[in-house]
Amino acid sequence: MAPITATTMRKVVAFILAVSVDLLLFYASGFAVFHSVFRHFTHLWLSAALRWLALIGVSLLTLGVPKALLIRFITAHSLLPAVFETGTNALYREENQCGQLGDVRCWLMFSGASLATALFWEITIPDTDEEVAGIEKKQKARVLFMRVLRLYRPDYALLFGGLVFLSLAVICEMFIPFYTGRVIDILGSNYQENDFLSALLFMGLYSLGSSVSAGSRGGLLTCAIHSFTCRIKVMLFGALTKQEIGFFETTKAGEITSRLSKDTTLMGRTVCLNVNVLLRTFIKTMGMISLMLSLSWKLTFLVLMETPITGLLQNIYDTHYQKLTLAMQDTMASSNEVANEVVSGIRVVRSFNAEKHETRRYDDRLMDTHNLKTQRSTVRVIYLLARRLTGLAMQVLVLYYGRLFIQRGQMTTGNLVSFILYQSDLGISIRTLTYIFGDMLNSVGAAGKVFEYLDRKALVSTDGKLQPDHLSGHINFRNLNFTYPANPTKTVLQDFSLELKPGQMMALVGPSGEGKSTCVSLLERFYEPQQGEILLDGKPLKSYDHQFLHKKISVVNQDPVLFSGTIKQNIEYGLKSCSLDEIKDAAMKANAHDFIMQLEKGYDTEVGEGGGHLSKSERQRIAIARALVRRPRVLILDEITSSLDTESEKKIQQSLSSIPNQTLLVIAHRLKTIENADQIVVVSGGKVKERGTHRELMDMKGSYYKLREELFTEGNSPHH
Structure with missing residues (x-):
């Protein structure tokens, strides 16, 4: 059994002393009233004040400065008999027994009511x-x-x-x-x-x-x-x-x-x-x-x-x-x-x-x-x-x-x-x-x-104002360090630097999860790098107007997303004014015009939710047309050829190569897609491991050569 502390003893003594003093004053007040010492309500309020002073005094002497809840209880307990007697007299116009000569029953009733009042006050007007x-x-x-x-x-x-x-x-x-x-x-x-x-x-x-x-x-x-x-x-x-x-x-x-x-x-x-x-x-x-x-x-x-x-x-x-x-x-x-x-x-x-x-x-x-x-x-x-x-x-x-x-x-x-x-x-x-x-x-x-x-303010700002009349499409990745918000402990890009020159085709290759698609996401300003910056024609990417930037930089992903509506609406998606001729021209470059015209409603054909009425290859080509209709200065193709047949891939490559001064960034696993690139960059561990033309990298017999042996085999080619 735990020993009784001095604090507990002090509280017990204070409680016993307070009850004794209060009962004595309570009975004395009732006795005075009963013997007609006072005939008016003055005695009620005088005795209430006396009881309040006595109880506060006992608390100060035994417990020190009392807490707010205790003060509230003492105040209510002292005043309640006077309030009760006054209210009863106003309603009945006669005196009440508890007011005339108090007993333990009345004292307990007032104590309970006072405690309820103090708790109500504590709940509604708290101090903790x-x-x-x-x-x-x-x-x-x-x-x-x-x-x-x-x-x-x-x-x-x-x-x-x-x-x-x-x-x-x-x-x-x-x-x-x-x-x-x-x-x-x-x-x-x-x-x-x-x-x-x-x-x-x-x-x-x-x-x-x-x-x-x-x-x-x-x-x-x-x-x-x-x-x-x-x-x-x-x-x-x-x-x-x-x-x-x-x-x-x-x-x-x-x-x-x-x-x-x-x-x-x-x-x-x-x-x-x-x-x-x-x-x-x-x-x-x-x-x-x-x-x-x-x-x-x-x-x-x-x-x-x-x-x-x-x-x-x-x-x-x-x-x-x-x-x-x-x-x-x-x-x-x-x-x-x-x-x-x-x-x-x-x-x-x-x-x-x-x-x-x-x-x-x-x-x-x-x-x-x-x-x-x-x-x-x-x-x-x-x-x-x-x-x-x-x-x-x-x-x-x-x-x-x-x-x-x-x-x-x-x-x-x-x-x-x-x-x-x-x-x-x-x-x-x-x-x-x-x-x-x-x-x-x-x-x-x-x-x-x-x-x-x-x-909520977006962590990636879209407040840029720059809209130059001429944009060459020269891109520089400078010393980028980046981790995804959903996984901040894993560094995806480390001190990553890369240059894309206007009118050239660059291919990013490397194992999955090494940072290739991350470069595309940063270029689209989906995220902000923790360190470093991306420059477009020598100006920070974030300084460009949001709408202008995404018209000049277009991306086609491996799994393109189409929205409910017609083929025409999906190709012109996000553009305020776009003629049917421009839409058809883009569809031809994407090798999509022929299959669209074979449909019953042509460009007015509904694609269904998520493009579900079309095959993956057809969705891919419509996505390419959606990118090309904007006439972008920078075009990014992220693993798009995996769903295309050889003929479609060849026609699309010919169309893209016919666009003058367009910066093209390609991420692909197919050898035929990248071997003609002006520059091939091997990305591994979030860094640029090798760069050069296809022939230069093959002669080096390094990472690219090994990747070619593992990933770019003839078995992965659609020609077999």
Whole structure:
């Protein structure tokens, strides 16, 4: 058993001493009242002040400077008897036993209530570092919410119209319970037909006005939501397309699509609808409290005592609910990622008989979401149960005191009925206010993730302005060091230097994964090298205008990507104006015109999703035509001949060689593709190992010679 420390002993002594002193003062105060030493409420507040000073003094002497929570408890514990006696007298107009002569039962009741009050204060207005961070988080959520509202600026007219109809609907709705009570009083007293018909007429008019206004409000707000959602989706999509390639390699596709489809919709609907409910409920609450005060101010103050309890429950609920909601959004993004991977790679899944494995993997992700949903639902059930019990207890108290006030002639039966109707709505409204305020902050969690992408600056800048009238296509790689963002520990290029002269053909060869395609990616400015630079006509590549650069440098990859649409649309992809003659000319150079014309619709033939209606060779040739139609000064062919037959390859080579002063960079495994190159460069380990013409390198009998023996054998040639 652990020994009792001096600190523990000091706390025990402080507790015993504080209880003894407080009980003594509590009984002394009750004894003084019972013997009529004081006849007014002055004694209650004097004794409260005396108890507070005594308890604070004991704490200072035994524990030192007390903590904030202890000070709150002492304050509530000292003042509560005086507050209770004063409030009871205001309602009953007679003294209460606990106020006259206190006993242990009353003391324990006040202690429990004081502890609950201190804890409520601690939760809603915390002092610990962790909870101060929670306040900062809520403050950040408020900033995000205001930013969302500013994005609604184009729809302010619709929102204003919705606010007007919202106010009218609430005002009309508020007077219905009032006239219900009037009808009951008219029927219960001397019946006057005119008064009765007048009350019914006003009830009908207010009901009609409430219905029409509510419908108009809903229509206007729905239009505003749809407009906002469409606008924010376009903004986010535009921001995503401007990000560097490394962003898409390190960010899961499921997460991106989830933000684009789900979070933008949630952001627009939840925030706007919550503002609608918040304003409607606030206006209605203020109006109902005013009408309730006119019916009975005593019952109104009694009902308002429910508010702090509701606020405490809501605060606890919001904290847990928000945490589970954010976790659930992440698991949903994860399950979307699995589904996207399987759908896009279904051929691989089928080839390796991995259908059951992928189904289990998807099921695991869904179960994670299901478990979080279950936890969230459990939290909500407990919260709703506590909220209903609180509301039921308050209804019982209102009925009890309402009966007393009717007996004393302080209110009529109709007034009580109206008050109960208002009280039922008021409880719902107050709970809605506390819930909506928390939910509104929760909903901007989705907005925060959207803004995170909207605010993100691409690591590869596209702010260059240079657009020279003449570009020769002279390229210099100077001392490049590069690692991919997705794998920063592996260096792909080391002190890499290379020169491509205008009008020449250069071939990059070497084993796979040694940096050849990386050179192409850097030349396209998909990435930024960690060290070194790439010069185009002596100017840094990043200083050129983004659109200009990608028109002058065109790339055809081994696996070209085509988009849904026609062949014509794919060839002119990205160009603002391109004539059909230019498209046909490029297609002829790419040896694609003949097979296109054999199709039923020619250049208007749909290629299908990803070009699925065409063979790989046909997609390859359309991709070459797409590059050539731009009339680039630098053309990069990355392993494109693997899908082409010998005749197509020969025709394409002839077409490319006929283009004057074009810088051509080729990455290929076929000997026939590269042996006529002006310069062949062997890349190994991220460095330039050898360079020269085909004959020079063969004579050296170095790395290129060995590669020719291993990779460029006749067995790899289409001629066999």
